Amino acid sequence: MTAAPAFRMPDPLLQVRGLTHRYGPHIGCRDVSFDLYPGEVLGIVGESGSGKTTLLKCVSGQMEPTEGSVEYETRDAGLIDLFRMSEARRRLLMRTDWGIVYQNPRDGLRMRVSAGANVGERLMAIGDRHYGHIRSEAVDWLERVEMDIGRIDDMPHTFSGGMQQRLQIARNLVTKPRLVFMDEPTSGLDVSVQARLLDLVRGLVRTLGIACVIVTHDLGVVRLLSHRLMVMKGGNVVESGLTDQVLDDPQHPYTQLLVSSILPV
Numbered sequence: 001m002t003a004a005p006a007f008r009m010p011d012p013l014l015q016v017r018g019l020t021h022r023y024g025p026h027i028g029c030r031d032v033s034f035d036l037y038p039g040e041v042l043g044i045v046g047e048s049g050s051g052k053t054t055l056l057k058c059v060s061g062q063m064e065p066t067e068g069s070v071e072y073e074t075r076d077a078g079l080i081d082l083f084r085m086s087e088a089r090r091r092l093l094m095r096t097d098w099g100i101v102y103q104n105p106r107d108g109l110r111m112r113v114s115a116g117a118n119v120g121e122r123l124m125a126i127g128d129r130h131y132g133h134i135r136s137e138a139v140d141w142l143e144r145v146e147m148d149i150g151r152i153d154d155m156p157h158t159f160s161g162g163m164q165q166r167l168q169i170a171r172n173l174v175t176k177p178r179l180v181f182m183d184e185p186t187s188g189l190d191v192s193v194q195a196r197l198l199d200l201v202r203g204l205v206r207t208l209g210i211a212c213v214i215v216t217h218d219l220g221v222v223r224l225l226s227h228r229l230m231v232m233k234g235g236n237v238v239e240s241g242l243t244d245q246v247l248d249d250p251q252h253p254y255t256q257l258l259v260s261s262i263l264p265v
């Protein structure tokens with residue numbers, strides 16, 4: 001009888017170790033470590049100034065940490081430290097394997113080109129040169145994010161905030177990234193628009209099996225989207241664990257305060 005093949009955990013996509021970032025004498029975040037696995041959604045929550053954005057910028061290669069390492073599982077060469085690889089290679093990763101969804105869609109869209117071109121140019125950046133294919137992918141993605149195809153040639157500035165955010169999501173997901181970073185993707189939108197956008201993001205992330213790091217001050221967002229949660233305060237991670245566990249049975253006094261002030265218990 002042949003033995004059943006042993007179950008093997010996938011390798012982490014991202015390995016963060018001892019990450020600290022200082023702005024001169026000020027601490028942005030301190031000694032943060034975590035692993036992120038393929039298809040996993042990690043939420044980072046905390047009050048304003050707790051270090052969420054600093055951490056996200058460091059782990060997404062936008063800002064070099066003062067100390068510590070961020071390693072990414074590349075398709076061709078395994079785990080490589082983001083800040084030891086060449087700038088060209090890091091940029092290629094950002095265009096191909098990664099997406100970054102900014103809080104303000106203006107930071108993630110090109111406002112002077114049409115909606116269709118915003119989606120299409122990401123495909124061109126990874127070598128697609130077939131106009132018909134690029135156009136049909138753009139149409140497909142605008143439909144997936146529930147945008148009106150009749151507006152494919154319109155400029156992003158003519159869209160509402162919610163539409164711009166959906167366009168930013170389409171632009172990021174069209175290349176089928178393995179990892180997407182999101183910084184407060186729904187703040188600034190009114191509540192009903194937020195709810196639809198969150199549903200959309202949840203559906204896409206699950207269907208496509210994308211790993212995601214999502215920063216938010218909104219516990220409702222992490223409850224809906226994230227498998228795991230890290231709670232930050234004053235630059236430190238004060239608690240982490242499975243989202244439901246942390247929210248239903250918070251251990252750290254700060255998490256207890258956060259949960260009781262926002263969610264009915």
Ligand SMILES: Nc1ncnc2c1ncn2[C@@H]1O[C@H](COP(=O)(O)OP(=O)(O)OP(=O)(O)O)[C@@H](O)[C@H]1O
Nearest residue numbers: 023026027028046047048049050051052053054055
């Ligand atoms: N460019 C900067 N120069 C100096 N200090 C900074 C800078 N950016 C952030 N900080 C400080 O680092 C700490 C963490 O800030 P960060 O923006 O990461 O927090 P945050 O949790 O994302 O806050 P918010 O939810 O308000 O965006 C804060 O004390 C902040 O004042």
